[in-house]
Amino acid sequence: MRSCHILVTSLIGLAFLGAAACSKQQQEEELVETPKPPAIDISRPQPFQSPDAELNAAMQAARDSLPAFVAESMNNDSSGTAFTVKVHAVAPAGEEDLWLTGIASDGDHYTAVVESDPKLLAAEFPMGTEVRFGVGEVVEWHYFKDDKVAGAQVTRILRKRMTPEQRAEHDVIYPFPFE
Template identity: 30%
Template structure:
């Protein structure tokens, strides 16, 4: 289930913050859809701030050794050659109070120094979103929820059906 969830999330929510092409959706053949979001998008900036302010909830769940949590992901802000992308990282392990390590779960569009499947370190300051699944319900995923809210009714229904997640 965790591979299905991250593939679906990567498919729908590979987010790239660029200064051009505001809110343009880029479909790539056999690759995740990219949503270009303006850097001054107040709703997305609020979603990022909410994620940063609630990261302790993610840590609490990550440190819980029960099987009720089925997937953990962090979204890392990556800057390279003037491009900024927010990339989902899975298989999260906490290294210390400031750092995590995980596996890149979606293919970047412009960033070249990180590849799908790479192991990367994530500092708390680089985190732009977090998520985990508990009893099929999405926890965190602030950017996911925002982009889902911006989808058409048909896109939302399709996403909900394919992901199998409950999103409130």
């Protein structure tokens, strides 16, 4: 009887050791990250331009201030939130502006993740896709600080051109204080 008890106890102990070993191996396998696909590069040799001079000036201001925007977004002491940058993407299906988050700089270029839900370029740039871009693709950037929108210079210009009805509709979709 005692040998049977020892055998059962040994088997239970081995089962626990085996489970622990499997669990440890499983944990180690889970720690091995699957390599993420490379960012889709949307950089172009020439910066994106609008036929509208006022919008081009606003885009250039956003491009010129992009390093400060990126620094603010990476500042752990910043009171700003929801840092996003809008870039102009070109693909075989057409052209579309994409909102990106999680911006980082690797020198002359930037990477970020598609936050918006593209309409025309959904197949090429589904939400969550990482893209790499140059400053020339930047249309605008914005973030929230002190309950107001910082940046968004292109949006501010477009809002001034909206009818009261269009602005009211925009305010329902984007209920942020732009002015």
